Amino acid sequence: MLTLFLNEPLVFFTWVLAFLIALSVHEFSHAWAAALQGDNTSRRMGRLTLNPVAHIDFIGLLAVFFIGFGWGKPVPFNPYNLKYPKWGPVMVAFAGPLSNFVFAALSLLLLGVIGPYLGYNNLLTIFLVVSAQLNVALLAFNLIPLPPLDGSKALLAMLEHPKYAATREFIETRGPALLLLFIVADSLLQLGLLSGYIHFVWNLIAYILPVPTFFL
Numbered sequence: 001m002l003t004l005f006l007n008e009p010l011v012f013f014t015w016v017l018a019f020l021i022a023l024s025v026h027e028f029s030h031a032w033a034a035a036l037q038g039d040n041t042s043r044r045m046g047r048l049t050l051n052p053v054a055h056i057d058f059i060g061l062l063a064v065f066f067i068g069f070g071w072g073k074p075v076p077f078n079p080y081n082l083k084y085p086k087w088g089p090v091m092v093a094f095a096g097p098l099s100n101f102v103f104a105a106l107s108l109l110l111l112g113v114i115g116p117y118l119g120y121n122n123l124l125t126i127f128l129v130v131s132a133q134l135n136v137a138l139l140a141f142n143l144i145p146l147p148p149l150d151g152s153k154a155l156l157a158m159l160e161h162p163k164y165a166a167t168r169e170f171i172e173t174r175g176p177a178l179l180l181l182f183i184v185a186d187s188l189l190q191l192g193l194l195s196g197y198i199h200f201v202w203n204l205i206a207y208i209l210p211v212p213t214f215f216l
Contacts, residue, residue, distance in 0.1 A: 027055040030075035033095035039081035093153035104135035112212035140201035147175035
């Protein structure tokens with residue numbers, strides 16, 4: 001990303017803009033899903049907003065510059081205030097990836113309409129391409145069933161029976177370390193597991209979303 005910043009700063013800032021919008025919509029969707037179920041924790045903490053400033057994590061933003069991917073601050077909510085005690089947290093969690101799916105679909109739809117007229121080098125075309133790719137990447141990454149990612153909420157809900165208590169504790173306490181270990185090992189050993197998984201999800205979604213033929 002630093003090379004892109006030095007060589008093509010306009011494209012770099014277009015990429016950053018697409019990331020900030022995708023991140024803000026993702027986190028806002030978490031907050032909105034919680035508010036719809038009766039929990040106003042995120043509203044009181046100023047997170048029920050599309051303003052990127054409310055959702056930016058400083059280290060996560062720096063990571064965008066150095067590794068080309070970043071993250072935002074988790075949206076707080078009180079599961080005991082939710083209308084549906086068991087599946088409410090799952091609904092809050094999956095609102096984020098769902099928003100990425102919708103945003104990717106809108107980006108591809110607009111890309112198919114205006115992309116052929118604007119050309120491949122137009123900044124708006126580049127923004128829509130990056131937006132589609134980033135949103136699918138965020139969707140896929142957040143569905144990994146390890147904390148603190150959104151996919152873990154569904155896994156933990158399915159393991160709520162007392163007989164799974166030890167498994168739940170292991171996932172909740174060791175999950176973040178396992179996720180970090182997976183990402184670092186995948187990167188250092190150049191296994192390509194994460195990129196392959198995201199590419200698989202992209203191909204799967206390509207059967208559903210209106211992907212322009214010139215983009216394939």
